[in-house]
Amino acid sequence: DTAVSQTPKYLVTQMGNDKSIKCEQNLGHDTMYWYKQDSKKFLKIMFSYNNKELIINETVPNRFSPKSPDKAHLNLHINSLELGDSAVYFCASSRRQGAKGYTFGSGTRLTVV
Amino acid sequence: KQEVTQIPAALSVPEGENLVLNCSFTDSAIYNLQWFRQDPGKGLTSLLLIQSSQREQTSGRLNASLDKSSGRSTLYIAASQPGDSATYLCAVTETSGSRLTFGEGTQLTVNP
Numbered sequence: 424d425t426a427v428s429q430t431p432k433y434l435v436t437q438m439g440n441d442k443s444i445k446c447e448q449n450l451g452h453d454t455m456y457w458y459k460q461d462s463k464k465f466l467k468i469m470f471s472y473n474n475k476e477l478i479i480n481e482t483v484p485n486r487f488s489p490k491s492p493d494k495a496h497l498n499l500h501i502n503s504l505e506l507g508d509s510a511v512y513f514c515a516s517s518r519r520q521g522a523k524g525y526t527f528g529s530g531t532r533l534t535v536v
Numbered sequence: 537k538q539e540v541t542q543i544p545a546a547l548s549v550p551e552g553e554n555l556v557l558n559c560s561f562t563d564s565a566i567y568n569l570q571w572f573r574q575d576p577g578k579g580l581t582s583l584l585l586i587q588s589s590q591r592e593q594t595s596g597r598l599n600a601s602l603d604k605s606s607g608r609s610t611l612y613i614a615a616s617q618p619g620d621s622a623t624y625l626c627a628v629t630e631t632s633g634s635r636l637t638f639g640e641g642t643q644l645t646v647n648p
Contacts, residue, residue, distance in 0.1 A: 521635070525629075527580040
């Protein structure tokens with residue numbers, strides 16, 4: 424299936440831990456993104472990579488570090504998790520920086536306890 | 537800074553009604569506008585993509601229009617069904633590139 428796939432789907436962890444979320448797309452897109460959906464359901468961009476190059480880095484704590492080993496993968500590593508990091512994180516991809524629309528993954532629900 | 541607003545925030549209608557969801561954006565310099573559907577606990581499903589040069593797009597019972605100069609888009613749903621119940625999100629891609637800005641969504645409930 425052609426898609427944007429994220430793992431894991433659910434992640435429950437304790438405060439202070441370090442965790443990673445992985446994302447892969449097989450659509451041949453050259454731009455990938457991480458979005459955060461907060462408890463009020465509002466979606467906001469965190470990072471954007473174009474051909475492995477970071478092009479958007481929103482005001483996100485530096486505990487969040489994206490890594491793109493190749494243009495089909497974009498991972499998100501979070502250090503020293505805090506309660507406020509609990510949210511749904513969505514990976515997305517697009518061709519030519521969004522000119523032809525975006526495809527989203529199914530999300531990773533992160534709960535920090 | 538681009539801001540996207542969706543009205544109403546929530547809508548409850550009986551099955552069979554035609555309905556309109558509204559979206560407005562503050563900066564008309566956009567590549568395109570995309571409507572998504574999000575079911576509870578699920579990801580985003582793309583419904584319609586309208587390029588900045590287009591006026592409307594249709595898919596089945598859905599029709600989306602775009603008036604770029606006035607910063608408005610509408611999503612028209614014909615003959616609504618209970619299965620249409622979901623949150624509908626409007627988002628614009630800015631011409632500066634690589635940024636999709638979302639509205640807060642309209643939560644639609646279609647009652648049988």
